[in-house]
Amino acid sequence: MIHAAAPVRAKRVLPGFTLSLGTTLLYLTAIILIPVLALILKGAEIGPARFWAIVTAPRALAAFQVTITAAVIATAFNAVYGLLMAWVLVRYEFPGKRILDALMDIPFALPTAVAGLSLTALFSANGWIGQFLEPQGISIVYTIWGVALAMAFTSVPFVVRTVQPVLEDLDPAFEQAARTLGASEGAIFARVVFPQILPAWLAGCTIAFARSLGEFGAIVFIAGNLPMKTEIAALLAFIRLEEFDYQGASAIALVLLMFALILLVVSNRLQAWAMRFKGI
Numbered sequence: 035m036i037h038a039a040a041p042v043r044a045k046r047v048l049p050g051f052t053l054s055l056g057t058t059l060l061y062l063t064a065i066i067l068i069p070v071l072a073l074i075l076k077g078a079e080i081g082p083a084r085f086w087a088i089v090t091a092p093r094a095l096a097a098f099q100v101t102i103t104a105a106v107i108a109t110a111f112n113a114v115y116g117l118l119m120a121w122v123l124v125r126y127e128f129p130g131k132r133i134l135d136a137l138m139d140i141p142f143a144l145p146t147a148v149a150g151l152s153l154t155a156l157f158s159a160n161g162w163i164g165q166f167l168e169p170q171g172i173s174i175v176y177t178i179w180g181v182a183l184a185m186a187f188t189s190v191p192f193v194v195r196t197v198q199p200v201l202e203d204l205d206p207a208f209e210q211a212a213r214t215l216g217a218s219e220g221a222i223f224a225r226v227v228f229p230q231i232l233p234a235w236l237a238g239c240t241i242a243f244a245r246s247l248g249e250f251g252a253i254v255f256i257a258g259n260l261p262m263k264t265e266i267a268a269l270l271a272f273i274r275l276e277e278f279d280y281q282g283a284s285a286i287a288l289v290l291l292m293f294a295l296i297l298l299v300v301s302n303r304l305q306a307w308a309m310r311f312k313g314i
Contacts, residue, residue, distance in 0.1 A: 070291065073284065073287055073288060073291060074288065076280070076284040076288075077284045077287075077288035079281075080281050080284065080285055084281065084285075085285050085288075088282050088285040088286070089286065092262070093261055093262060093270065094267075094270060096261070096262040096265065097265050097266055097269070097270040097286075098267050098289065100178060100181065100263070100265060100266055100267075101181075101247060101266045101267045101268070102247070103178060103182075104178050104182040104185055104246070104266070105185055105246035105247050106243070107179075107185075107186075108182045108183075108185035108186035108189060108242070108246045109189070109239055109243040111182075111186050112186055112190045112192075112193045112239070113193065113235070113239045113242075115186075115190060115193075116190050116193025116238060116239075116242070117197055117231075119138065119190075120194045120197040120198040121201065122134075123135050123138075123194070124198060124202050125201070138190075138191050138194050138195070139191060141187055141191050142191055145251065146188060146249065146251030146252040147251040149184070149188065149251070149252040150184055150251060150252040150253060150254060150255035150256050151255050153180070153183060153184055153187065153252070153255075153256050154180075154255045157174035157175050157183070157256070159175070174256075175256055175258070176256075176257065176258030176264060177264065178263075178264060180253075180256040180257055180258075181253050181256070181257045181264055181266065183256065184249065184252040184253045184256050184257070185245075185246035185249050185252075187252060188252050189241075189242035189245040189246050190242065192241040192242040192245060193235070193238035193239060193242050194238075195238070196234045196235070196238035197234050197235050199234075200231045200234040201227075201231060204227065204230055204231075209222050209226055212225070212226050233304075233305045236304040236305060237305055240297055240300060240301035241301070244293075244297045244298075247267075247290060247293055247294070247297075248268060248290065248294070249266075250269065250272070253266055253268075253269070254269060257269075267286055267290055271283045271286040271287050271290070274286065
């Protein structure tokens with residue numbers, strides 16, 4: 035009589051479930067939940083009338099408008115450029131590819147204040163690039179385009195790094211089959227490749243947009259921080275703190291938090307829709 039071998043349990047790399055879950059929840063509570071809860075409670079102390087008066091003040095509305103508009107511009111640029119860069123890094127071999135791949139992570143490693151100073155030096159009227167743009171009537175520094183440029187610089191890796199691994203894992207057999215059926219390269223990308231990378235691309239764009247909304251250090255130098263023109267919401271919250279207006283700072287920060295939560299929900303919805311679109 036042959037007895038079936040007992041199933042072999044996979045060895046746990048991490049400690050038991052209870053310890054791992056407890057450590058994770060402790061970290062989540064201390065680093066994320068408690069600060070977020072404190073911000074919500076501080077905002078709740080203001081009262082609906084006072085809260086609405088703060089966030090609908092002309093200067094606050096202008097700051098939100100500048101922040102959202104610049105974030106949309108930066109995300110639209112990164113949606114195209116990030117996808118193109120991920121495609122180049124995955125599909126082509128060329129000298130210096132590893133260096134270019136490493137350069138994509140510089141916005142993560144570089145202090146944002148240093149990035150802002152560098153961009154300001156490059157695009158100012160006498161900068162390496164700005165000296166050619168200014169005679170054409172194109173101003174970057176101290177305009178909303180400078181704000182969008184700083185946002186794009188700091189958020190582009192999110193698109194590249196979310197799309198790149200998905201492209202690397204794609205099965206080339208689908209593209210080869212499409213070619214044998216006579217499909218053009220454009221049709222192959224639109225109907226075979228892009229639907230496969232759509233969830234990752236949407237996630238990367240959403241995260242890049244959220245990162246742009248919260249950017250501060252890279253913007254304060256290149257924007258000029260002109261109220262009603264180039265002042266962003268994060269900077270206005272900081273100014274309110276310096277003025278000891280804690281209610282005003284909390285109200286503005288709470289609005290930014292609500293934007294972030296909405297973006298998380300939208301990101302999850304878009305990814306779920308994309309997965310259903312693929313039939314997974």
